Amino acid sequence: MENGPPTIGFEDGTIDVERLLVEPQDGHVSVDSVMCFNDIAENAMEMEEVSRCFGVRNTAVSQECGEDILNGDVLDSMREVEVGYFRMQNDFCSMGEEYLLGVEFAESITNLDYGSSEGLQTSVSDSPVLASAAVTDTPWKADLFKTMEVPECQNHQLNADSSRFGEICGPCDKSETYAEEEPLKSPTSCALQDIGKFHDISSCSFQDILSDENDTSLSPSVDMLYSPKNEKSSEFGLTGQNGGTKRFQERDALVTTSAPASQTDTLPTQKRSRKPTQRYIDELADPISRHTKKRREVPSSKSLGVKDHKKCRVGSRAIRLPAEEPSVKAIQVPFASLVQNERPESCAYDMVRSSDRGNLMTKSKDSRISSENQKKKDEFAAAIHLKKRDESVSAATQRKRDGNVTAVHLKKREDNVTAVHIKKRDDDITAVSPQKWDDCVATLRQKKRDDYLTAESSEEVIGRRKHHRLWTIAEVKKLIDGVSEYGVGRWSRIKKLFFSASAHRTSVDLKDKWRNLLKASGIQGQGSRQGEKKRNMAWRPLPKSILRRVCELATIYPYPKGRKPKIAHIHHDSPDRSTDITLGDYRRILRSINGN
DNA sequence: GTTAGGG
DNA sequence: CCCTAAC
Numbered sequence: 344m345e346n347g348p349p350t351i352g353f354e355d356g357t358i359d360v361e362r363l364l365v366e367p368q369d370g371h372v373s374v375d376s377v378m379c380f381n382d383i384a385e386n387a388m389e390m391e392e393v394s395r396c397f398g399v400r401n402t403a404v405s406q407e408c409g410e411d412i413l414n415g416d417v418l419d420s421m422r423e424v425e426v427g428y429f430r431m432q433n434d435f436c437s438m439g440e441e442y443l444l445g446v447e448f449a450e451s452i453t454n455l456d457y458g459s460s461e462g463l464q465t466s467v468s469d470s471p472v473l474a475s476a477a478v479t480d481t482p483w484k485a486d487l488f489k490t491m492e493v494p495e496c497q498n499h500q501l502n503a504d505s506s507r508f509g510e511i512c513g514p515c516d517k518s519e520t521y522a523e524e525e526p527l528k529s530p531t532s533c534a535l536q537d538i539g540k541f542h543d544i545s546s547c548s549f550q551d552i553l554s555d556e557n558d559t560s561l562s563p564s565v566d567m568l569y570s571p572k573n574e575k576s577s578e579f580g581l582t583g584q585n586g587g588t589k590r591f592q593e594r595d596a597l598v599t600t601s602a603p604a605s606q607t608d609t610l611p612t613q614k615r616s617r618k619p620t621q622r623y624i625d626e627l628a629d630p631i632s633r634h635t636k637k638r639r640e641v642p643s644s645k646s647l648g649v650k651d652h653k654k655c656r657v658g659s660r661a662i663r664l665p666a667e668e669p670s671v672k673a674i675q676v677p678f679a680s681l682v683q684n685e686r687p688e689s690c691a692y693d694m695v696r697s698s699d700r701g702n703l704m705t706k707s708k709d710s711r712i713s714s715e716n717q718k719k720k721d722e723f724a725a726a727i728h729l730k731k732r733d734e735s736v737s738a739a740t741q742r743k744r745d746g747n748v749t750a751v752h753l754k755k756r757e758d759n760v761t762a763v764h765i766k767k768r769d770d771d772i773t774a775v776s777p778q779k780w781d782d783c784v785a786t787l788r789q790k791k792r793d794d795y796l797t798a799e800s801s802e803e804v805i806g807r808r809k810h811h812r813l814w815t816i817a818e819v820k821k822l823i824d825g826v827s828e829y830g831v832g833r834w835s836r837i838k839k840l841f842f843s844a845s846a847h848r849t850s851v852d853l854k855d856k857w858r859n860l861l862k863a864s865g866i867q868g869q870g871s872r873q874g875e876k877k878r879n880m881a882w883r884p885l886p887k888s889i890l891r892r893v894c895e896l897a898t899i900y901p902y903p904k905g906r907k908p909k910i911a912h913i914h915h916d917s918p919d920r921s922t923d924i925t926l927g928d929y930r931r932i933l934r935s936i937n938g939n
Numbered sequence: 940g941t942t943a944g945g946g
Numbered sequence: 947c948c949c950t951a952a953c
Contacts, residue, residue: 832941832942834941834942850940850941851943855948
């Protein structure tokens with residue numbers, strides 16, 4: 344599926360429309376240049392459509408975007424550049440590039456763009472199917488010229504991304520989908536759809552990447568778990584992309600962010616991706632060592648069996664927690680995945696990657712096999728994550744996602760991290776993005792495979808992090824059963840009998856979980872119940888039945904100590920359920936028998 | 940080796 | 947989840 348024809352035959356003068364529209368990812372092959380190619384085609388068609396149906400709206404959007412995006416220098420230069428469409432585009436893009444990525448690529452990109460654009464234009468016109476589009480070409484060029492520039496660029500960006508992702512994510516899906524959709528019927532709509540889908544895909548993939556599990560992501564139509572809101576419009580690419588997706592539907596949604604965000608990730612692609620990488624790693628290495636000098640020691644000491652972590656931990660903790668927690672499963676993957684691409688260049692990558700893989704593979708028990716190494720790796724990865732996080736990624740989005748999907752209890756930490764990101768984002772986003780995309784892509788591939796290879800309950804998968812696995816309902820139930828049978832405090836037994844299957848979940852874990860359940864059930868926090876309750880709401884919603892049972896058991900077996908205060912007697916006589924009861928009866932029987 | 944409890 | 951102290 345990933346072996347698209349290396350080049351699109353625009354030399355012929357005739358391009359397969361379907362191909363053009365349907366498999367824009369093909370363009371991806373020649374990367375930078377070709378991408379533009381696709382973009383233009385789509386743009387042309389989009390334009391038409393837009394001009395007809397959404398003309399006003401579009402304008403509005405574009406302006407809106409333009410203003411937001413092009414503030415300061417960019418905006419000024421923009422105004423000056425009203426020359427020709429291509430010129431415009433190029434300029435704009437280049438500006439965007441400069442704006443975000445730096446001048447070096449701007450030029451080259453521009454050139455590429457231009458060339459490919461021309462080619463595309465020609466071929467498009469020739470193509471009978473696209474005739475309408477071609478015709479339209481002129482008008483919109485002139486009329487919508489100004490207004491379109493921004494969206495144009497956006498499209499460009501987005502498309503580029505899309506194509507890339509498309510190829511990586513699910514060219515198959517795409518192809519199939521499109522095939523079914525009467526390709527020739529209306530190129531425009533097709534294009535629109537494509538775009539939409541691509542956006543979806545790209546956003547999807549991105550987000551998914553962020554999340555450990557969302558296999559679903561691969562299919563464009565899948566519903567995202569998070570709600571695409573522009574929380575912080577200037578956040579990272581995610582937001583923008585989302586907005587981009589709905590561009591034609593909700594002009595509000597579009598919003599500024601998209602352009603910068605997408606630009607970031609766009610054209611740069613492979614060439615550029617590497618550069619950042621290098622620098623990245625170097626930078627990463629330092630900061631990490633710097634910040635987490637201790638931290639690194641932690642893992643190693645751990646694995647080595649050294650016993651003086653305490654100090655290390657103290658220092659490392661602050662750093663480490665924010666890094667791991669906030670990113671949560673969702674975020675983590677992407678970060679780690681980012682690293683993957685870098686891998687080829689240094690062994691460090693391997694480490695990271697491995698760990699990453701572990702995450703992705705999630706359930707595969709294998710991941711746990713080499714706990715030592717794994718741990719170390721994970722630590723390393725974590726460190727990198729931390730770095731990366733700071734540099735990029737939309738904290739807001741992630742957060743949201745985390746909250747919805749994982750519903751984990753990482754609130755505090757997340758907040759801290761978030762702040763940091765926002766601050767740094769603008770500066771560093773540039774460098775990171777391109778690579779990021781690559782990474783994402785890589786991740787996706789890997790992910791896809793892994794997901795399908797290791798099918799697990801989505802629940803578990805989703806909830807899992809480095810050394811953190813979300814408790815599944817089933818597990819909780821088991822725990823409850825265990826407690827009901829053996830009472831509180833006999834965690835090892837419960838572990839043995841109820842969790843023998845799951846290697847993770849130590850007795851301590853059970854205990855901890857029980858503790859949490861008590862908290863969640865509202866029992867326990869006798870002091871400040873109100874506050875407790877509120878917090879409880881934030882936690883992962885537990886089935887009422889479970890909460891109820893927990894409550895019951897809690898009354899029967901008050902956790903901390905002083906077991907069975909009320910029902911102590913009862914318990915004594917008729918211990919509770921199954922086992923104990925049986926034993927009691929048995930004893931009684933024996934006694935009676937003996938007595939007799 | 941387990942458990943309780945704090946972080 | 948992790949770690950440690952105290953069984």
